[in-house]
Amino acid sequence: TFRVMEPTAEINAFRAGEIDMAGNSQSLSADTLEQIADVEDTTVYRAARASNNLIQLNAEREQFADLETRQAMFMAIDREQITEVMWDGLDYTEEPAGSLNLYPYQDGYEDALANSGYEYNVDEANAILDEAGWEMGDDGIRERDGVRFEGRLPTFGDDALTEARARVVQQQLKAIGFDMQLDQRAASEFSTTLNEKDWDLVTLGFSSSDAYGVMWMCQVYCYADGGNGLNLSSTMDESFDERIHEVEALPTAEEQIPAAMKLEAELMAESWGILPLYAGPQIMAAKSGLANLTPEPYTGLDLFGIQPVENFGWAK
Template sequence: MGLRKGVFGAAAGALAVVLTLSACGASGSKGAGNGDEATKKLANKFTVDWNPQPRDKIKDGGTVTIPVTEIPSQENTMAVGTTTASAAIWNWYNPQLTFLTPEGKWSYNKDYLTDVTHTEKGGNTVVTYTLNPKAVWNDGTPMSWKSFELTWKSCNGSDSKYQTTGDCSNITSVKQGENNRQAVVTYDGPYAWWQSGFGAILNPHITNADVFNNAYQNKLQSDWGAGPYTVDSANFKTGRITFKRNPRWWGNKGKLDRVVYQQMEETAEINAFKNGEVDMATTATKDRLAQVQSMSDVTVHRSTSNAVGLLILNADRPQLRDVNVRKAILEGIDRTTLAKIQYNGLGYTGAVGGSLILLPFQNGYSDSVGNAGYKYSPDEANKLLDAAGWKKGADGIREKDGQKLTLQFPLSGDDPSTVAQGKAIISMEKQIGVSVNIKQIASADFIKTLTGHGWDAFMSGFSMSDPYGANYICYFYCSKSAGQAAAGNNSAAGTKALDTQMRALAKIPDPMKQTQAAMKLESDWYRQTWGELPTTNGPAVVTTKSGLANLAPVPFFGLAAYGSVPVENFGWQK
């Protein structure tokens, strides 16, 4: 499970990658034949299924154990090297300042904020955050405007030592307001997506880049957190993290006694669920679903997914520096076949992606990849490779200057559908004379491998935790010269000219007009670079023990789309 972190929207890098969409995949109640009718109906529609319940309908006490495929060493959710697992873990013991409904309507958490106002002054967007006088960090330090300032300084580019995923260079100042409990944030010009800002803030101890980068390495900073839960134990060797109720919390107490995150591979996850060791599992294929069919007291939850699968090509690798070679390799990929493998036996259609910034059910969506001229065409791919000077050898694999056209392609995890997709890609690329060497890696090594960039092709993915897609266009597509602003572009493809155009989009004050311009520019990026390819937009289906309610305590379960609820309201229904 995983998705885009709406941690700090002004930092257009508030996003986290996950293994593949198999971790957020689909399933059905029968898992065979023509598929499940309930899953079929999710295609191209907006549906959520997260068992929302009033707080007074939730039992007091109990434990929920949640499986995750990895627990990264970096547990500062704003730093480079984190994934959705670290973002979810962060949200359990740090301030949860804002919420979204499943449809994306924004609100603030009154336990931390008594007021948030937005105005335009002198052509600039100004947002004022007033903190709750009761709000205090676990070490006893009162929350103040300084945490907003420190968060801004970590990502405004003034100190390049910060290894951050964020880019908040569009903020010109963060100042104290009427008193120490009020922060006044001023943007450079209009900012259409101000609601995405400051969903989380840093503890006042995180005063410099060294602390920011290193204090959360293989460690959770319990004293620097705040909220209904705090850290009970954290063992990075066994991959087990436990949270308990926080005695310093001033709001409604957490309904659960404990929340546990346990790292395990995907096949182990389904077995652990069957054995009662964890309380939920992604039933992403008919095979996974079939394994839980005989279980009693379980519930299958099906939702429209805000997840996007992604195939990335590393434009820095010698054989991939030619844009036409990259385009050929991508045109050799039949995404419909990949989707059929992903959702085999489920009857689900409409699962091929066309954009990284909007989903098919959102207003303004268009198929940016298709509009750029992409099509699955081995014939066209072969012509492009011929023209680029890559000639087929006796073994059918292309060569140029004595080098074979071979792609090093790590695959993370052991889910059968992921393995099957990898084998399908080998077969597809062989048709155009490209050799693909797959190396299976452990899920725990996913982020290390991805950010190490020692590969030619990589399957990744993410889920969107907010609907402000145009806000993230530079994060996904800016070139390396943009620095931290382009933290989400692992392809190394892009141009400074496109960067300039993407930066200019942020000045468009009308959200819909900015979105329309962003969709066009996204298509232009593909047309000029072909550094990556959206693959699947499938449903989210998760099987839980019956009675587990409010399945959106952090926006990373995928069952409530953009929705998030107070973590203290997650638990077992009465």
């Protein structure tokens, strides 16, 4: 029997022994993990979500119009520091996100981001910006041809972790002379802000509804999908579409997947509009012995639905 409950009520019910699993509707946090730490016969399961958290730059803005500047921006973002803040107290780690097609635990996965030439390197980022003509001002902010090196990143709602993530990025980009201003907005403004491109930088996430991410490559990298897809950076061109369609036309997964991973690295290096940050955890707690309701992809109650949903229950 599944009961629909608010997260706080769910934790209270689990502590009271009224339900056998918690964390299905909302991944357990450091706070809720502490609340259930003394519940007997409890097993905590941790797994990577089938999702991508990422940051995008708006190349329609003058300060992000050239490829070298966008590359330098991403090279100044320390993704490891971001995850340390986001996962504090969760006892969770994962491989660095390197693709928006496949996850590190999937067959055929390659770190396309690393293969594109990306690395976290503040010194190199500053050198690239110097070469691109961005001059450092007395206030620590760069300027080029009268354009100030700055931009707004909106945050939505009042989630403390979301704000903390934004402040980490703000401090990281300050090291290369970029002035990132935080713009807090109501959660209800998310869709309008995103669709109207009322942002210079934006962090967001999307989840995978099936296991074969290569099939959805066009949603992230196609020029034609630039207004309706997941990539709103305006950094793609028409050649992206043709090359992606060539990969789509390959007849087998054995041919398609390595070709897609190679192409993804090329497209990243030619656009620098979207940077994968992490997948992030799905954390659940269950009474010990409750089987196959854990969050691991392909194993339990996951988004991909590989496991028959009736194949769960109490282990003998």
